[in-house]
Amino acid sequence: MEIIPSATTKRQSQENWKKHGLIFICVTYIIFAAVFLSFLQLRSPKVIPTADRSAEFSAERAFTHLEKFAVAPHPLGSKEHDKVRDYLMESLQELGLNPEIQKADSFYQSSSRISGGAVENITAKIKGKNSTKAIMLVAHYDSVPGSPGAADDGAGVSAILETVRALKETKPLQNDVIILLTDGEENGMLGAKAFVNEHPWAKDIGLVLNFEARGNEGPSLMFETSDNNSWIVKEFIEAAPTPVIHSFIYSLYKLMPNDTDLTVFKEAGLNGLNFAFGEGLSHYHTTSDNLQELSKESLQHHGEYMLSLVRHFGQLDLAQTKEGNEVFFNIFGSTVISYPEDLVTPIMIMIVILFILTIAHGYKREKLSLPGTLGGFLITIFGMIGSFAIGFGLWSLLTSISPEKRWILETDTVFGTVYLLSFSLIIFAFSAFLYKLAAKKIMTGSLAAGSLLTWLVFVIAASLHLKAGSYIFAWPLFFGLIGINIFIYMKEAVSYKYIILACFALPGFLIASPVIYLIQKLMSMEIAGILAVLVFLLGILLTPIFSTLKIKADWFIPSILLCAGLAILVTNSVNANKVPTAEHRAVSDIIYLQDADKNEAYWIARYGLDDYTSNYINKDIKEGNISSIFPPFSWEGHYGQAELYGLKAPDVTVFSDMAVLSKIDGNKRELIYELKTNRSAEEILMKSLLPITVSELFINHKKVELNNQYAKPQPLLLTYIPGETGRVNIKITVDYKDKVEWIVADRSYNIPEIKEERSEKYSSYGDSSFVMKTIRD
Structure with missing residues (x-):
């Protein structure tokens, strides 16, 4: 027998749907308002016009310097580099300083590589009235070979020049201010190493302020500090007008394959702060890091930090003892919350106790059960795995459909942000669907407690192992637990409890939303799976809302979220299909390789074939690892035969090959080479093709401290920027029985023939040419 609902039942049902x-709608507005408020912290300050406030920093004035020196690539060893050096020296002299050039050979080591070069640091000092220790402003003036370096690091250099001008407008500070424009940062922080190892001023430094860029726009983040930062951070918060700081960012930065000059200064025991803007990752180290693309607001933010901090710390005792570390983060724009790391463990204990009390409260009111809570926890773990699969799967699908556009999709600011939004809505839809389904078997209170138990695991793990990032999990959970307790306490029929719950979820969205955004900006959508998990964790703060709200049908809310997310994703993908354009550029490089032994040459395209690289590689095309034709590097790419342009290979002179007796290690073999470029190439490289054990190495008669034996699969690769001499002397001591076989090559930051101008829809990391030869026993 069919039961027909009464008119009263239908009316009540419709009223519930409307309610x-x-x-x-109210919850949606609350969440969007929280996300909007959280992003207010990511605004850069407005640019101060040139004519206004002469004693203040003006990005307009700083930009006039950039127009003079950030107009072409100026890597270490290039002629353009020397022009930039001379301009900076003249500019500092015009500002009333007495700059000097520190010349030195400097070296950097990684597990398989030693890089070095003849660097020329620019140093100057503004004397204080009664200095305790000096403040040092640092930026590097070299660029990578393919980029004009307007942001990286022209913005930092020009900001220093403008800061010096503003400082000259006011009375002298108590402390000295040292200006250090480092050289060779892009080759392994060579200038910074030379300064701390050889410059007499290094012992006088009390605080280092280093300025960098990993994009061309966005707020300047204070993303790294030295250890025992509590005093410095507190003073920074007091001094900076518009601070953007999150202590978790340094933990994230350590996972990235990047170092800056501050790394060297910290290793030398100096205190410091590191600043960088990081949006516009697609412009980083490319030809589009130019004047036209640089955000003046980001430059203004750099300078605002610089001038305000110099004036503040310039009056303080920098010799005082500083102990302990600080947890800090933005909330509501420029408002910063900070507290000592010593409070992280007590806060964790407080939250554990609050969680236990919440379980007891829910159990007493029969709103949850322990088995149900465990079930809710397992469902949340399943949701995290599912979210990762969705994020990873969607991104893999998008990049497999258009593999030639992967670089743009990962690094372009606009596409990445829109994809993050679409993925977030899809993950919220998945979360709503999952908890709607689970609510048919498990009480809402149990689901909520189980999901927050997951947060508690993250709080405990972060508090024990990642104190600087513990706030991301601790405070959202703290307020979320309060909200759940109110939800449990209130009667089922009270509708506004959902609004209260959403309000107590607000701290989570205020704290975590910019964190997720910054992770995406700094790491790109390549980690879409991890970003999806973080979005899911944020969404489960709304578990009771997802699981119990019902509009017409159980799947109405998930369907709305899913349709919105898919619509944004498809629209963004359609727009992405139109790239590359002048606004959204693809990367396109071409490399010329000449093998002097085989009398062969190749064109190599590292980033695929396109309208530009196809002018060079258009027949008998091969794809794969190029180590078979160019052993020094294991790049993936397309390559094909090229015409011979008759470029001269570097000369290799063997001055000595003799047995030597070591009192410690026994018989050794000492080899002395001189490598010389015959075509004014900027870089010389030398790679061992056989396993060797290097016990001693001198480059230009300067000993290099070794930390690796350099055996396969990571044989020794040495690169050196010789400067005007065009030559480098190498003395290397290996085991007596070691056989030696070397690839010697030089690299020029240009190609022998340009067959067509590169379109504006392409940027480049820089075209290069290599000529190589092999030397053996």
Whole structure:
């Protein structure tokens, strides 16, 4: 027998739908308002016009310097580099300083590589009235070979020049201010190493302020500090007008394959702060890091930090003892919350106790059960795995459909942000669907407690192992637990409890939303799976809303979220299909390789074939690892035969090959080479093709401290920027029985023939040519 609902039942059902629909709209507005407020912290300050406030920093004035020196690539060893050096020296002299050039050979080591070069640091000093220790402003003036370096690091250099001008407008500070424009940063922080190892001023430094860029726009983040930072961070918060700081960012930065000059200064025991803007990753180290693309607001933010901090710390005792570390983060724009790391463990204990009390409260009111809570926890773990699969799967699908556009999709600011939004809505839809389904078997209170138990695991793990990032999990959970307790306490029929719950989820969205955004900006959508998990964790703060709100049908809310997310994703993908354009450029490089032994040459395209590289590689095309034709590097790419342009290979002179007796290690073999470029190439490289054990190495008669034996699969690769001499002397001591076989090559930051101008829809890391030869026993 069919039961027909009464008119009263239908009317009540419709009223509930309307009520729940209104609640859903209110909750949506609350969440979007929280996300909007959280992003206010990511605004850069407005640019101060040149004519206004002469004693203040003006990005317009700083930009006039950039127009003079950030107009072409100026890597270490290039002629353009020397022009930039001379301009900076003249500019500092015009500002009333007495700059000097520190010349030195400097070296950097990684597990398989030694890089070095003849660097020329620019140093100057503004004397203080009664200095305790000096403040040192640092930026590097070299660029990578393919980029004009307007942001990296022209913005930092020009900001220093403008800061010096502003400082000259006011009375002298108590402390000295040292200006250090380092050289060779892009080759392994060579200038910074030379300064701390050889310059007499290194012992006088009390605080280092280093300025960098990993993009061309966005707020300047204070992303790294030295250890025992509590005093410095507190003073920074007091001094900076518009601080953007999150202590978790340094933990994230350590996972990235990047170092800056501050790494060297910290290793030398100096205190410091590191600043960089990081949006516009697609412009980083490319030809589009130019004047036209640089954000003046980002430059203004650099300079605002610089001038305000120099004036503040310039009056303080920098010799005082500084102990302990600080947890810090933005909330509501420029408002910063900070507290000592010593409070992280007590906060964790407080939250554990609050969680236990919440379980007891829910159990007493029969709103949850322990088995149900465990079930809710397992469902949340399943949701995290599912979210990762969705994020990873969607991104893999998008990049497999258009593999030639992968670089743009990962690094372009606009596409990445829109994809993050679409993925977030899809993950929220998945979360709503999952908890709607689970609510048929498990009480809402149990689901909520189980999901927050997952947060508690993250709080404990972060508090024990990642104190600087513990706030990301601790405070959202703290307020979320309060909200759940109120939800449990209130009667089922009270509708506004959903609004209260959403309000207590606000701290989570205020704290975590910019964190997720910054992770995406700094790491790109390549980690879409991890970003999806973080979005899911944020969404489960709304578990009771997802699981119990009902509009017409259980799947109405998930369907709305899913349709919105898919619509944004498809629209963004359609727009991405139109790239590359002048606004959204693809990367396109071409490399010329000439093998002097085989009398062969190749064109190599590292980033695929396109309208530009196809002018060079258009027949008998091969794809794969190029180590078979160019052993020094294991790049993937397309390559094909090229015409011979008759470029001269570097000369290798063997001055000595003799047995030597070591009192410690026994018989050794000492080899002395001189390598010389015959075509004014900027870089010389030498790679061992056989396993060798290097016990001693001198480059230009300067000993290099070794930390690796350099055996396969990571044989020794040495690169050196010789400067005007065009030559480098190498003395290397290996085991007596070691056989030696070397690839010697030089690299020029240009190609022998340009067959067509590169379109504006392409940027480049820089075209290069290599000529190589082999030397053996």
